[in-house]
Amino acid sequence: MLEIRNLSKSYGEKKAVCNLNLIVEDGDIMGFIGKNGAGKTTTLKSCLGIVGIDKGEILLDGVSILKEPIVCKKKMAYVPDNPQLDEYMTGIQYLNFIADIYAVPSQNRKYIIEKLASTFQMEPHLNSLISSYSHGMKQKLALIAAFSHAPKLLILDEPFVGLDPEAFIILKEQMKELCADGSSVLFSSHILDVVEKVCNKVAVIKQGHLLYSGPTVEITGTKGLEEVFMEMNSDENFITSIEK
Numbered sequence: 001m002l003e004i005r006n007l008s009k010s011y012g013e014k015k016a017v018c019n020l021n022l023i024v025e026d027g028d029i030m031g032f033i034g035k036n037g038a039g040k041t042t043t044l045k046s047c048l049g050i051v052g053i054d055k056g057e058i059l060l061d062g063v064s065i066l067k068e069p070i071v072c073k074k075k076m077a078y079v080p081d082n083p084q085l086d087e088y089m090t091g092i093q094y095l096n097f098i099a100d101i102y103a104v105p106s107q108n109r110k111y112i113i114e115k116l117a118s119t120f121q122m123e124p125h126l127n128s129l130i131s132s133y134s135h136g137m138k139q140k141l142a143l144i145a146a147f148s149h150a151p152k153l154l155i156l157d158e159p160f161v162g163l164d165p166e167a168f169i170i171l172k173e174q175m176k177e178l179c180a181d182g183s184s185v186l187f188s189s190h191i192l193d194v195v196e197k198v199c200n201k202v203a204v205i206k207q208g209h210l211l212y213s214g215p216t217v218e219i220t221g222t223k224g225l226e227e228v229f230m231e232m233n234s235d236e237n238f239i240t241s242i243e244k
Contacts, residue, residue, distance in 0.1 A: 001025055002047065002153055002184060007056035009042050016042040018208040020056075024153070024184045024201075029175055031195035031216070032188045033225075034205040035233060040188040043205070044155050047186070048078050060153060074102065077146035081158035083138050087131035091122065091141050094130060095148060102149035109148075116144040119170055135162040147174055154178060156187035160194065172198050196225040204232060 002024040009017045017039040024030050034040050045051045047058055049069045058065045065072045086094060092113070099109050117123045120140045130138065139162045146154060154175070160168055175185045175198065189195050195202060196216060202225065203213040211232055212219055219228055 001061060002186065003059040004043070004047065005057040005059070007043065007046060007058065008054045009046060009051065010054055015208050017046070020205070020208070020210045022203055022210060022213050024186050026182050026184055027179050028201050029179050029185045029199045030187075030201045030203060031199035032186060032203050032205065033190070033192065033195060033229060038205045039208040040205060041157055044157055044186070044188060048076060048155060049073060075152035076155065077149065077151035078155045079139075079142045079146050079157070079159055081161045082135075083142035085130050085138055085141065087129065089130055090128060091126035091130060091133070094141065095126070095145055098145040099148055104149050112148050113144070116147055119174070120144055120167060136164060136167065139163055140167060143171060143174070147178065150178070150181070150183065152183050154183065154185045156185065158189060159187055160189060160191055192226045192229055193224070196220060204229065206233060
C-alpha cells in the first residue's frame with residue numbers, strides 16, 4: 001500500500017503540491033488526472049524519491065521513502081512518458097542490467113524476459129542497439145523492464161504516449177494481471193476514457209490540491225469521467241460532494 005501524507009512541494013514561489021493526502025491500496029489501479037501543471041508529475045516523482053519534498057511523509061507498506069529509500073525503491077518501478085535508456089546497450093543487455101539491479105533470480109529471468117518480450121512483440125529487436133529504436137519501441141522496452149521484477153508498486157507517467165493500438169491494449173492487460181497478484185498501479189494520463197475503463201479508483205488534482213480520490217464509479221455516477229473532469233476544472237469554486 002502507498003500512503004501519501006500531507007505532501008507539499010514548491011519550486012521557488014510556485015506551490016506545485018499542497019498538503020496532498022492519497023492512499024493506493026493493494027490491488028488498486030489508480031488513475032491520477034489533472035491539467036498540465038496540476039502537480040501530477042511532481043507527486044509521482046516524490047513517491048519515487050526522485051525529487052525532494054518540503055513537507056509530509058510517503059510510505060510504501062509502512063516504510064518511509066524518505067528514511068528508507070533503497071528499501072522502498074526495490075519494490076517500485078517507474079516508466080516516464082519519455083524513457084531515457086542507455087542507448088549504447090542492446091535491448092537484451094538493458095533488460096538483464098535491470099534484472100541484475102532488482103535481483104531477479106537467474107533461473108526465472110530468461111523465461112520472464114522472453115514472455116514479456118513476446119507479449120509486447122519486442123523479441124525480434126532485443127539484440128539491436130537501443131539507439132536504433134523508435135520512441136514506441138523504447139517505451140515498450142521500459143515497460144518490459146518495469147514488469148520484469150514484479151514491482152509492488154508500478155508508477156507510470158503518461159504510459160500510453162507513443163504506443164501503437166495493440167501495445168496500448170497489451171499494457172492495460174499487463175496492469176490488470178500485475179494488480180491481480182496484489183501489486184498496485186498509479187498512473188497519470190490525459191486519456192480519460194481509458195482511465196474510466198481501466199481504473200477502479202481515480203484521483204483528481206488541480207493546482208496542487210487534491211479534489212477527489214476514491215472509486216471511479218462514485219465520481220462518475222451517471223456521467224462520464226470526461227464530463228466530471230471538465231466540471232471540476234471549469235468551476236473555480238467547485239467542491240465535490242463525494243466524501244474524500
